[in-house]
Amino acid sequence: MDSEMNGEPKVRVALVLGATGGIGGAIASALVAHGWLVRGMARDLEAAKRSGVDGVEWCKGDAMSASDVLAAAHGADVIVHAVNPPGYRKWEELVLPMIDNTIAAALANGARIVLPGTVYNFDPELTPVVRSGSPQTGRSRKGQVRIALEKRLKDAAPQVPSLILRAGDYFGPDARSSWFTQAMIKPGRPLKAVTNVARGAGHSWSYLPDVAEAVALLLEKQSALAPFEDIPFEGYWDRSGRGLIDGLEAVLGRRLAVRAFPWWLMRLASPLVPFAREASEIEPLWRHSMRLDNERLVSLLGKEPRTDLIEALRATLGSVGCLPERKG
Structure with a gap:
């Protein structure tokens, strides 16, 4: 990554699959800020250009098409695989073919794959x-698919190097498909009430810009990876x-009405909805505490990127229209 040609620094090229999504867009923005040439692939180019991710060169393609991914990855040093099936549909059918296409494109270009990892494993x-390296014990269908996906990456190394940065549930600007925006709060209106999804246990959260910055910084350490x-x-x-509820109350300067998430309804509706x-299958992640140990990350970077919680929550609420309107 640090090689030079004719005395000029080599232009670093990253293809981001899923750049119109929350984590994909955040990583694309972080890489642009770090001087990368970032290419995004999307099925709908006009929608991609309106996504608010600046500095990205867009090309048309579908992650389910091996030829599209291969063409988009031409000359790439890194392929960020941040693409997922829409909603919770067809995971078993779509997830593994998409990672196979990314692995093939990375092999053809000598690129490293970056995967935003989950705790579903x-x-x-x-x-x-x-x-790092904890045995993967997830039993949900989604967890089993993620385990199989990561095994493909592990099996492809060292011919295809990869970096999995595993984080908890996301919040932050543009974290649209997240438990925070889809279950805890109601975007588009001043926040008056919040739903507590946790069931008396600790929970791991990750602020999108911090995760994206960590990816960019880790890619500066290629020789150490x-x-x-x-x-x-x-x-x-x-x-x-x-803790997030307490933080939201600190941002707003007042108490919020707190409701419990209807886990009972998820179990009742699970045969049909x-x-x-899927929510019922991952309920244990909200019923039992699970913390992520960042020892390997700190050994590489010295410290983990960490935005103050109140600042992060204020930015998140502002991005989804949940802060009170300013008078005057």
Whole structure:
């Protein structure tokens, strides 16, 4: 990554698959800020250009098409695989073919794959602390798919190097498909009430810009990275399961009405409603504490990027229209 040609620094090229999504867009923005030439692939170019991710060169393509991914990855040093099936649909059918296409494109270009990892791979009852290389014990269907996906990356190394940065549930600007924006708060109106999803246990949260900055900084350390890296990102460890709610009240300067998330309804509706089924399967992640140990990340970077919680929550609420209107 640091090689030069004719005395000029080599232009570093990253292809970001899923750049119109929350984590993909955040990583694309961070890489642009760090001087990368960032290419994004999207099925709808006009929508991609309106996504608010600045500095990205867009090309048309579908992550399910091996030829599209290969063409978009031409000359890439890094491929960020931040693409997921829309909603909770067809995970078993779509996730593994998409990573296979990315692996093939990375092999053809000598690129490293970056994967935003999840905690679905783990059973919190068996793994209360997730470390680099922790055995993957997840039993949900989504967890099993993620385990298979990461095994493909591990098996592809060292011919195809990869970096998994594993984080908890996201919040932050543009974290649209997240438990924070889809379950805890109602975007588009001043915040008066919040839903507590946790069931009396601690929970790991990650602020999108911090995760994206960590990816960009880790890619500056290519020579120190192993061919296969599985790195947990600690983020904000909410010990009580109420920490984000306390933070929201601090941002607003007042108490909020707090409702409990209807887990009972998810179980009741799970046979008929896909979201309810998937939510029920990952309920243990909210019922049992599971913390991410960032020892490997700190050994590489010295410290983890960490925005003050109140500042991060204020930026998040502002981005989704939940702050009170200013008078005057």
